[in-house]
Amino acid sequence: MTPNAASASSAPSRRSFLASTAVATAAVAGGMPLLAACGGSDSGSRDGTTSGKDAKKLLPAYVAGNVVTPDIAARNGSAVGFTGKLDLATLKTSVPKKLGKGGKVSIMSPFWGSPPKADNAYYTAMNDLIGVDVVWQNQDGNTYDQKLGAVLASSDVPDVVVVPGWNMTGKIPSAIIAKFADLGPYLSGDAVKQYPNLAAIPTDAWQRSLFGGKLRGLPMPSSYVTSIVPFYRKDVFDKEGYQVPTSADEFHALAKEITNAKAKRWACLDMKWTAFNMFGVLSGDEKSLGWNLVDGKLVNRIETQEYLEALEWTRKLFAEELVHPDAKLGKSQATDPAPKFVAGEFLIYNQDISQWYGQAAAQATQNPDFRIWGMDIPGHAGGNPTLWAKNPAGIFAFVNKKASESVIRDVLAVANVTAAPYGTKEYMLTNYGVEGTHYTVKDGLPVKTDQGNIDVLNAFVMVASPAATIAHPDLPEVAKGQVEWQQRMGAFTRKSPFYGMQITEPARWTNLANDFEQLEDDIVRGRKKIGDMQQAVSDWKSKGGDQLRDWYRKLLDDNGSAAN
Missing domain, CATH: 3.40.190.10 (Periplasmic binding protein-like II)
Structure with a gap:
């Protein structure tokens, strides 16, 4: 039910x-x-x-x-x-x-x-x-x-x-x-x-x-x-003695411990979404949620050091071949992860929280030992994370x-x-x-x-x-x-300053950030470099990002923040 x-x-x-x-x-x-x-x-x-x-x-x-x-x-x-x-x-x-x-x-x-x-x-x-x-x-x-x-x-x-x-x-x-x-x-x-x-x-x-x-x-x-949960095979973790990681470095070390390509086992799928949460990157759930007031200035998520660090951490997992080959081909979010997760080809992936029940219910009778569970998201350096509301x-x-x-x-x-x-x-x-x-x-x-x-x-x-x-x-x-x-x-x-507000950006800036998600995926898979993202951010600022910042700042000054 x-x-x-x-x-x-x-x-x-x-x-x-x-x-x-x-x-x-x-x-x-x-x-x-x-x-x-x-x-x-x-x-x-x-x-x-x-x-x-x-x-x-x-x-x-x-x-x-x-x-x-x-x-x-x-x-x-x-x-x-x-x-x-x-x-x-x-x-x-x-x-x-x-x-x-x-x-x-x-x-x-x-x-x-x-x-x-x-x-x-x-x-x-x-x-x-x-x-x-x-x-x-x-x-x-x-x-x-x-x-x-x-x-x-x-x-x-x-x-x-x-x-x-x-x-x-x-x-x-x-x-x-x-x-x-x-x-x-x-x-x-x-x-x-x-x-x-x-x-x-x-x-x-x-x-x-x-x-x-x-x-x-x-x-x-x-x-x-956030509804993005890092799911893991708790039954396998318990059997093998794997510990749920409490930092980005621990996750990386665990991924190396799990991965054995000859045995057709890899640690995870593309963990970019979890990386954003671990490193405290502002929400990408909606354009307006990507802004935050830092030292009196509105800053966009793509301008932050945390954003680049999350991409670099994810890129490293791919570069060291700790990620299932399907994800390298860009299939990790486009196809159903269940069959290979159930088969144990990878032990960790991130998706919507509703999959917790979906996967558990599907295996409940035919595979009673199977147990999917959700990891708590750690701060990248250990301790508590900084998460952002959707x-x-x-x-x-x-x-x-x-x-x-x-x-x-x-x-x-x-x-x-x-x-x-x-x-x-x-x-x-x-x-x-x-x-x-x-x-x-x-x-x-x-x-x-x-x-x-x-x-x-x-x-x-x-x-x-x-x-x-x-x-x-x-x-x-x-x-x-x-x-x-x-x-x-x-x-x-x-909650970031524009949490809960209905906002439409002026039409001339509507498509300004359209290419960033593809660039993120290219970077973590090694097809592009972090420098390409830095250049893209510079271009974004000059093509309207700075004007858009001023527009959002006026909106904030006129209306106040809905966050509390």
Whole structure:
């Protein structure tokens, strides 16, 4: 049972996000590289962001839910955790009466897989529970950006449009401001209390839903703690007596100890993402998170010594052939690491935290000795790391500006059900469908049927979600491990000045840093040198980086920092 798995981060590809959440589970916790947030562009709409006193006027009041008590409370930015089995016969009710008024609402959303029939039993049951006739316009998630652009450029916009953060590029941010409604009159301040499950969404996630000075988005919250976990084969470590490294040098020494090419065993895959965390490099999760105030000056992550040191450390692992050959060819993030990780061809890799459960569940019956676990991220010199927060929401649903009040109220009725917490009847239906049709109960756990895997996929969960949740009653030790890992890493996580803000850079600088990720990969694989990066940073500064710095500095001076 895998409800809102913790989300993906800057580093994982869109593919890993989809495989680990929206498709592989019934719910998604969001959080992806938000390549551009919102506020406007060089011309036509509002640049910048909304924070401080202006934001407080717009944000919904926070009222913690009390319908269900998690087994592990959120701490240091972690998800809440559930480890115990649910008594499905006594699930709590978080929406005691239908809030929908029977209207019809069209929703366009990305969908990965084959969309089910429009009148399937899941959609019918959800519509009946909510009191709204939701008509889905599911679009291929892999080409969603093209469809999104075309729809928003037209006059025929559905009542609701879901926009993942990674699609907020080009003219999309401006279109969001131009095409979508201000939900403030319905949700700001105490108004949200009509929708208790929405009121229980963390304030940080609502802050991310401010676009163009208005509350426009319904968010999918996520933990702000990095979701890039250095996974390792704990069963092999225990057998061989390997110790989890507590510094970058210890990691390197361990990698040499593990690697035996003749025996087809290497230490790891590409560990660049973990290196960035070990060396305290600012987040690459979104452009705005890459800036920090150092001695009164805004500095970008690519200008820091830590950035170069992390690349050099990763390059050394490749140069000494301690990395699996697949990664040398650039395959480490593009293909499924599971088969060769399970086979023991490498013992360490880094990926989204959701793979912790995914790998463990896949091997639970056929390979009971297999044990995947997450390493704590050490500081590169030993001691505690300096980690940087990612943003607390990454997918949003928007309501057409032309929608009537009755349609908006019906949309909020939908969102109030889909944001129901784990352990409620509403959550169970949203994420698992109808018992007997979409799932059966085995050993006290819901198990999806074939029909459930067809019907109950990424639809209703895209409208709004509860606070980040990790729940695996079938593998409680994994759920506990994931949440406690987030809590420990959260204790060392700092928020950079633009944390939680929706920001769009002026269009003339949009593509300024496009080539850096490829250059990073070329450097760590030995195809380019550190000097090439230093030259690229110099070019970046002269081609607009310094001007962009001034633009961000004015934004900070005008709005203040959202971090606390």
